[in-house]
Amino acid sequence: MKRQLPLALVFSFSLLMIIQYFIPHDISLYVNEFLLKWIYIIGIFAMALGIWSLVRVSMAKIKTKKEDWQYSIVTLVSLFLMILFGFDFFRHFFSAEGLKNQMFVHFFDYILIPIQASMFSLLAFFIASAAYRAFRAHSIVATLLLVSALIVMLRFNPYLGPVGAYMEKTASWLLNVPNLAAKRAIVIGIGLGSVATALKVMLGIERSYLGKD
Amino acid sequence: MESMTMETYLWTTLGAFLSLCIFSFLYKDNPFYKFAEHLVAGLAAGYFVIILWHNGLKPNLFDYVGDGNFYLLWLDSSHPWYMVPAFLGALMWTRFSRKWSWVSRWPMAIYIGIGVGLSIPLGMRNAVNMQLFSTMRPMAWDNFLGNGYLDPTSGFSHLLIFVGMLAALFYFFFSKEHKGVFNGVAKFGIGILMIGFGATFGFTVMARISLFIQRIQKLGEWSSISWTDGAFTAIWLIVCGSFIAVGIYEFIKYMRNRGQTKAAA
Amino acid sequence: MNLFNRLMFLDRRWIFLLLALVCIITYVIPFEIPVTKTNEVRAIYNYIEALKPGDIIHLGVDYDPSSLAELHPMTYAIAEHAFRKNMKVIFTALSQNGPGMVDQAIRDLTDSMKLDRTYNGVFYKGREIKNGEDYAFLGYKPYPALVIYGMGQNYRIPFPSDYYGTPLDSIPIMKKVKNYDQVKCVVGIIAGNVADMWIVYGQGRYNFKLALGMTGVMGADYYPYLNTGQIFGIMGGLLGAAQYEDLADNQGPAKDGMRVQVFAHILIMIFIVLANIGFFMAKGSLMGKEVR
Numbered sequence A: 001m002k003r004q005l006p007l008a009l010v011f012s013f014s015l016l017m018i019i020q021y022f023i024p025h026d027i028s029l030y031v032n033e034f035l036l037k038w039i040y041i042i043g044i045f046a047m048a049l050g051i052w053s054l055v056r057v058s059m060a061k062i063k064t065k066k067e068d069w070q071y072s073i074v075t076l077v078s079l080f081l082m083i084l085f086g087f088d089f090f091r092h093f094f095s096a097e098g099l100k101n102q103m104f105v106h107f108f109d110y111i112l113i114p115i116q117a118s119m120f121s122l123l124a125f126f127i128a129s130a131a132y133r134a135f136r137a138h139s140i141v142a143t144l145l146l147v148s149a150l151i152v153m154l155r156f157n158p159y160l161g162p163v164g165a166y167m168e169k170t171a172s173w174l175l176n177v178p179n180l181a182a183k184r185a186i187v188i189g190i191g192l193g194s195v196a197t198a199l200k201v202m203l204g205i206e207r208s209y210l211g212k213d
Numbered sequence B: 001m002e003s004m005t006m007e008t009y010l011w012t013t014l015g016a017f018l019s020l021c022i023f024s025f026l027y028k029d030n031p032f033y034k035f036a037e038h039l040v041a042g043l044a045a046g047y048f049v050i051i052l053w054h055n056g057l058k059p060n061l062f063d064y065v066g067d068g069n070f071y072l073l074w075l076d077s078s079h080p081w082y083m084v085p086a087f088l089g090a091l092m093w094t095r096f097s098r099k100w101s102w103v104s105r106w107p108m109a110i111y112i113g114i115g116v117g118l119s120i121p122l123g124m125r126n127a128v129n130m131q132l133f134s135t136m137r138p139m140a141w142d143n144f145l146g147n148g149y150l151d152p153t154s155g156f157s158h159l160l161i162f163v164g165m166l167a168a169l170f171y172f173f174f175s176k177e178h179k180g181v182f183n184g185v186a187k188f189g190i191g192i193l194m195i196g197f198g199a200t201f202g203f204t205v206m207a208r209i210s211l212f213i214q215r216i217q218k219l220g221e222w223s224s225i226s227w228t229d230g231a232f233t234a235i236w237l238i239v240c241g242s243f244i245a246v247g248i249y250e251f252i253k254y255m256r257n258r259g260q261t262k263a264a265a
Numbered sequence C: 001m002n003l004f005n006r007l008m009f010l011d012r013r014w015i016f017l018l019l020a021l022v023c024i025i026t027y028v029i030p031f032e033i034p035v036t037k038t039n040e041v042r043a044i045y046n047y048i049e050a051l052k053p054g055d056i057i058h059l060g061v062d063y064d065p066s067s068l069a070e071l072h073p074m075t076y077a078i079a080e081h082a083f084r085k086n087m088k089v090i091f092t093a094l095s096q097n098g099p100g101m102v103d104q105a106i107r108d109l110t111d112s113m114k115l116d117r118t119y120n121g122v123f124y125k126g127r128e129i130k131n132g133e134d135y136a137f138l139g140y141k142p143y144p145a146l147v148i149y150g151m152g153q154n155y156r157i158p159f160p161s162d163y164y165g166t167p168l169d170s171i172p173i174m175k176k177v178k179n180y181d182q183v184k185c186v187v188g189i190i191a192g193n194v195a196d197m198w199i200v201y202g203q204g205r206y207n208f209k210l211a212l213g214m215t216g217v218m219g220a221d222y223y224p225y226l227n228t229g230q231i232f233g234i235m236g237g238l239l240g241a242a243q244y245e246d247l248a249d250n251q252g253p254a255k256d257g258m259r260v261q262v263f264a265h266i267l268i269m270i271f272i273v274l275a276n277i278g279f280f281m282a283k284g285s286l287m288g289k290e291v292r
Helices: A004-022 A026-064 A069-086 A096-100 A102-134 A140-154 A162-176 A178-202 B006-026 B031-065 B080-096 B101-135 B155-171 B181-226 B230-264 C003-008 C012-028 C039-050 C065-084 C098-113 C144-153 C194-206 C216-228 C237-247 C253-291
Strands: C056-062 C088-093 C117-119 C122-124 C135-140 C185-190 C210-214 C234-236
Touching: A004 A026, A004 A178, A004 B101, A026 A069, A026 B031, A026 B080, A026 B101, A026 C144, A069 A096, A069 A102, A069 B031, A096 A102, A096 B031, A102 B006, A102 B031, A102 B181, A102 C012, A102 C065, A102 C098, A102 C253, A140 A162, A140 B181, A140 C253, A162 A178, A162 B181, A162 C216, A178 B101, A178 B155, A178 B181, A178 C216, B006 B031, B006 B181, B006 B230, B031 B080, B031 C098, B031 C135, B080 B101, B101 B155, B101 C144, B101 C194, B101 C216, B155 B181, B181 B230, B181 C012, B181 C065, B181 C216, B181 C237, B181 C253, C003 C253, C012 C253, C039 C065, C039 C185, C039 C210, C039 C234, C039 C237, C056 C065, C056 C098, C056 C194, C065 C088, C065 C098, C065 C185, C065 C210, C065 C237, C065 C253, C088 C098, C098 C135, C144 C194, C185 C194, C194 C210, C194 C216, C210 C216, C210 C237, C216 C234, C216 C237, C234 C237, C237 C253
Parallel strands: C056 C088, C056 C185, C088 C135, C185 C210, C210 C234
Antiparallel strands: C117 C122
């Protein structure tokens, strides 16, 4: 029950999906529809795990008064507020009124968006710093990387005069030829790797998803 | 400039204030940054709860079983079999129990089985075969040098894609020692890969700068609106003034510390 | 410590400050720069431009606020282009905060569509776009690969009702749509690996016209799929968005941001050159010391 049943389930469901892929008969389409509808429901329950996990971690932090525990209160309060607005102050559970609630929309537009967007915009500074510190032409391959990056960065610079047109063509060629060759090799490598891993999972050779015991 | 109500202006100011809180991290970690960080974690989670309910459980489960009896677990509804995936989904929550966490493997196995079953034929066709077919097209010998400067459609470019791809793949092939000719091939492969990574880096710089540009645009809009009304201007001055004051204070502290370190050295 | 050694040990906050200053100054001073168009973006614009009024396109808004800087302009430009030409748009959101992005875009587009505009010399009278008639917003579902796969059989499998809870069969434009066969193209505006899923589980299975708008970070990685014809166009990052805005003659934040982009790039290139000069000179002086 603990190990054999999950292995059997993985094998039989994957086989079922492979069969339905190669035989698009009405019955297989019906089975496909049925399975997909099921899997979305399972998926939603699985997604909710992450949220509960955040709540548990925050609660534990507050209980044990770990460093910066006060901020966990902010997390929990904001989580609760968003749920409160999303259900239109718990007035509408089964209609989407909450999604139109002004506070729900404002919290998203004026708090969530600015913070998330600003947080990621910090990366602009870190990439400048990284370019300054790590981008060194200390070998031939590093020089290739550097030159390729510079060409791509210069491709839309309008102040290069007559060189500009050549830079643009060079960048276009670079993206469509050597870059394509490199990325194609990576795509094929990843593709073969993931198919091989999928086969190993299907046949029960790869079982790390089962965890221990 | 469009007129703006005080309510909307205050919301916009809140957004701007929180953005500045985040930017304060560039100097060093501080309580304002931590506050904003934790605030967004909670809001994003709360938002996701609502979306999962209104766009997930409600339409995909409760709308089907909703005509049944709550106390009979909706088993008398017109779609009772939808309770099976709901039960399986609920089993996922046993992960939080040490004793029963193994039960969560069943729904996970179904999900993995479906995912794996789909990815084998589709992954093979679309990530491997299609790429190989496209590389193995007949070579355009009559157009080997192409038209004009660096033509990506030329035969030469095609040959370079073919050879470059093989060399890059060979670089990851460790069953044969990279010696002699093979070393040369592997070196050519790493060269091609580096050009690819360089292109990605060039794109990444653009991507990261774009994120900051958008914030400047938004803060700029907020600032320009702030000068349309006296009340707005006062709020703007308070928010910006406090950040600037803290900035100047920290800068003086930094310079003073630097002077002391130099003197000590 | 000489100048070159100093360059090597520069406090990174000076770099931050310089970058911020360059970006702010170039933003404050209004000027325009020309944007050159690439074939990858032109292909998307030309395809949508050639569609007829009433045709339906599917816009996959698969990003969160963290990437909105690059991707929101694409969504706005493409959706407005389609609406102005009286096409219908189906929106889906397959990332966690994606529904909020679509919701915001629809509100803004509803406002901007009310205004009279002239694009590329053609006058478009303002009108109100209506939910269900001009667009349908299907909302969010987890596990993008399986959702994309499911929509290929029938949109109603993953989405029995739309974002607002209306059953799909009650939405006028969805009455004609069963699966991808009834949409003229799918344009995925994507941050993350959902792009691979659209290719592998969507286009690769159901063979529809697919174009991708993506973050700059991903931009260079999808050329192999363009070459095989699995996708017919790529819009990479802010530059891609700016090109689309320019082609549609609808200047937005992307084109506006390109002038800042150019100068920020010049500054970063100066950083790289200076750091390399510092590296080689400092290396030389250190080696000299070792010899001594």
